[in-house]
Amino acid sequence: MRVEEFLQNSARMNGAKTALVAGDKRFTYAEFDAAAGRLASSLAADGIVRGDRILVFMNNCWEAAVSLFAILKAGATAVPVNPSTKADKLAYMIGNCEAAGILTQGKLLPIVSEARAIEPRPLFVASTKFRGAGPGDGIADFEACLVATETDVKHHGIDVDLALLIYTSGSTGRPKGVMMTHRNVEAAASSITTYLENTADDIILNVLPLAFDYGLYQLLMAVKLGATIVLEASFAFPQAIFDRIREENVTGFPLVPTMAAMILQMRDLEPDFLPSLRYITNTAAALPPAHIARLRELFPRATVYSMYGLTECKRCTYLPPAELDRRPGSVGIAIPNTEAFVVDDSGQRVAPGVPGELVIRGPHVMQGYWRNDEATSKMLRPGPNPWEKVLYTGDLFRTDEEGFLYFVGRKDDIIKTRGEKVAPKEVETVLHAHPGIAEAVVIGLPDPVLGQAIAAIVVLSDPALTDREIIKHCAAHLEDFMVPRLIEFRNELPKTDTGKVSRRLAAETLEAAE
Numbered sequence: 001m002r003v004e005e006f007l008q009n010s011a012r013m014n015g016a017k018t019a020l021v022a023g024d025k026r027f028t029y030a031e032f033d034a035a036a037g038r039l040a041s042s043l044a045a046d047g048i049v050r051g052d053r054i055l056v057f058m059n060n061c062w063e064a065a066v067s068l069f070a071i072l073k074a075g076a077t078a079v080p081v082n083p084s085t086k087a088d089k090l091a092y093m094i095g096n097c098e099a100a101g102i103l104t105q106g107k108l109l110p111i112v113s114e115a116r117a118i119e120p121r122p123l124f125v126a127s128t129k130f131r132g133a134g135p136g137d138g139i140a141d142f143e144a145c146l147v148a149t150e151t152d153v154k155h156h157g158i159d160v161d162l163a164l165l166i167y168t169s170g171s172t173g174r175p176k177g178v179m180m181t182h183r184n185v186e187a188a189a190s191s192i193t194t195y196l197e198n199t200a201d202d203i204i205l206n207v208l209p210l211a212f213d214y215g216l217y218q219l220l221m222a223v224k225l226g227a228t229i230v231l232e233a234s235f236a237f238p239q240a241i242f243d244r245i246r247e248e249n250v251t252g253f254p255l256v257p258t259m260a261a262m263i264l265q266m267r268d269l270e271p272d273f274l275p276s277l278r279y280i281t282n283t284a285a286a287l288p289p290a291h292i293a294r295l296r297e298l299f300p301r302a303t304v305y306s307m308y309g310l311t312e313c314k315r316c317t318y319l320p321p322a323e324l325d326r327r328p329g330s331v332g333i334a335i336p337n338t339e340a341f342v343v344d345d346s347g348q349r350v351a352p353g354v355p356g357e358l359v360i361r362g363p364h365v366m367q368g369y370w371r372n373d374e375a376t377s378k379m380l381r382p383g384p385n386p387w388e389k390v391l392y393t394g395d396l397f398r399t400d401e402e403g404f405l406y407f408v409g410r411k412d413d414i415i416k417t418r419g420e421k422v423a424p425k426e427v428e429t430v431l432h433a434h435p436g437i438a439e440a441v442v443i444g445l446p447d448p449v450l451g452q453a454i455a456a457i458v459v460l461s462d463p464a465l466t467d468r469e470i471i472k473h474c475a476a477h478l479e480d481f482m483v484p485r486l487i488e489f490r491n492e493l494p495k496t497d498t499g500k501v502s503r504r505l506a507a508e509t510l511e512a513a514e
Contacts, residue, residue: 002182003163003220004072006189007033010226014200019223021248022062022231029226032066037151039070043101045148046124046140050075050155052100053165055093056210057108059083060231063128063142064210065219067103072182075155076100077162079177082211087111089175091118097165097177097370099123103142159183165370166213168311177370178311187363188314189221191336195318196252196279196305200226203276204252205245207235207259208499213311214283218254235259235499238266242274251278253302258499260291261439265461269298277302283309288432289328296324306331308407312366312379313391316340316358317405329429330404338362340405342397347381355398355408355423360391396423413503415444417452418481424503427454427484430477434470436462439493442484443507455486457506459493 007029010019015030027035048054054071056078058064064080071078079097081090083105094102094115104112106129116123128142159182167175204222206229208215222229230248235241235255245253253274255263260282263269280295280302287295287306296304304324308331309315317340319332334340341349342356350356361383368376383390396408409423416422424442431440439459444452458470467487474483494505 001186002072002157002159002161003185004036004069006220006224007036007069010223014226017200017226018228019226020062020065020229020231022060022065025062027062032069032223034151035066035146036069036073037153038146038148039066040073040153041148041150042126042145043070043074043076043124044153044155046101048074048076048100048124050157051161052076053079053097055079055081055090055097055099055102055104057081057083057085057090057102057104057112058128058210059105060206060210060215060233061105061128062231063103063105065229065231066146068210068216068219069223071103072163073155074153075157075161077165079165079167080209080211080216081167082209083108085111087114088118091115092174093167093177094121094123095119096174101125103127105129109139157182159186162367164216166211166216166311176372176375179367179370180314181367184314184364184366185220186224187337189217189224191338191362191364192217192315193221193225194336195320196281198225198227198252202227202251202278203230203248204228204254205230205232205241205248205250206254207232207241208254208256212499213314214254214256214309217314218252235262238262245274245276249276250274251276252281253277253279254281254283256282256499257287257291258439258493258495258501260287260295261459263298264291264294265438271298272300274299275301279303279305281305281307283307283315288429290429290433292324292328308332308405310393310395312393313360313362313364315364316360316393319404323404327400327404330400330406333404334360334362338364342399342405350398352399352401352403355396357411358393358395358397358405360393361388365389365391410503415442415452415454417444417447417450417454422454422482427456427474427478427482430474431456431458431470433477434465434473436460436465437470439501441493441501441503441506443503443510445486445507445510450485453485454482455488455510456484457488457490457493457510459490 011029011033019029019032020027054076056067101124126140126142163182164180165177206218210216303321306319308317317332339361380389409425427442438461447453493501
């Protein structure tokens with residue numbers, strides 16, 4: 001199945017149902033499908049053909065949702081781009097994927113124009129809130145593209161065509177374009193909605209950027225099921241989001257650890273204050289067990305799903321909710337129709353309790369990185385069968401005796417101190433267990449004696465907490481070589497465009513301060 005068929009099928013089966021809510025705009029499935037079809041027709045009329053790459057450079061608005069499906073209806077590949085992306089990075093993406101077009105917003109046109117000056121590639125540009133006066137030539141009015149009468153583009157695409165090209169932020173160097181076919185997307189969406197027990201009755205609120213695969217799949221999965229998706233631009237004002245959840249009777253709320261930390265810092269929240277929530281999900285980084293416990297207290301009717309994934313295969317594991325009390329630190333087992341196992345440096349599976357690299361087999365594994373064979377060969381390697389490649393995630397995990405997985409850390413994050421190896425995640429879990437700490441990130445600093453010294457950067461929920469008290473707390477729960485030597489206080493931690501705490505940026509800020 002191709003991804004645009006998610007929308008076509010839902011519109012055919014229940015066209016009058018609310019599909020999309022964004023701001024004060026509401027679309028039924030019939031309206032959503034028709035708008036995407038008209039935009040697809042305009043794209044085709046402007047020369048977009050099967051296989052072209054089209055960037056969607058927008059925030060979480062209805063135009064972005066329509067654009068994504070219109071691109072697929074035109075037979076092209078959608079390239080979602082975070083609206084916070086700067087011109088030089090946008091220019092790189094335009095040139096790297098040889099984009100044929102970009103759909104954007106009026107407020108982002110200056111960045112688009114600057115990027116086009118850096119990368120002067122012929123590019124069809126359609127912008128919202130544009131009436132023929134603006135920077136650059138060849139810019140079309142987005143709304144004018146929605147007046148086409150034809151809504152059926154014959155592109156003859158199949159499900160092994162590329163549906164998505166998602167650029168990873170990358171810890172160093174240029175971003176890499178993750179290639180996902182329609183078949184990859186359908187397999188991931190089917191697996192996730194199976195274990196979340198999603199139905200057409202779900203109403204999912206998404207504040208995560210559609211350029212972030214976690215946010216993007218909220219839209220794709222909702223449309224596949226015929227559910228309702230409520231798009232919000234951000235979580236900057238949590239109370240407004242809570243009001244929206246009540247207004248729309250939201251049942252599903254995906255979040256990331258930074259959002260959980262914000263919620264748990266709020267002092268005026270009563271347990272069960274959002275009774276419509278059926279489930280809460282978390283990925284991007286593992287939630288500390290202490291945060292999971294407090295979320296369950298605040299949302300007693302909601303099932304909490306702790307998950308792990310990466311852009312290169314969308315989702316890897318989930319912890320069955322019944323196991324939360326028994327294995328609060330686990331990210332669970334492989335998602336349906338997936339195999340996950342841990343290997344040593346020679347690729348051999350390791351025994352329970354032994355750390356090693358996580359490997360993923362499944363139909364949702366990416367095709368590779370766009371025009372980057374070297375990076376692709378590091379991640380996709382021969383599997384147990386001669387016809388397949390499997391995904392080496394670059395993340396260290398261990399399993400327990402029953403096969404449940406535990407995240408240890410990124411292979412390149414491991415701190416070597418006093419001849420011992422320390423996973424930052426283990427120290428962070430202890431820090432997060434302190435009620436006076438809202439967020440924490442642990443890094444290693446060069447040290448002439450220790451090799452690396454463990455440093456913790458923390459955001460406090462209790463401003464009276466001191467560094468000595470934090471070190472004492474860590475010493476009570478960790479081996480001595482794992483106790484941070486340095487505690488730095490910040491008002492906030494540096495984060496990526498997707499809201500994930502950036503260990504690299506945290507290290508850079510700390511080293512700059514030294």
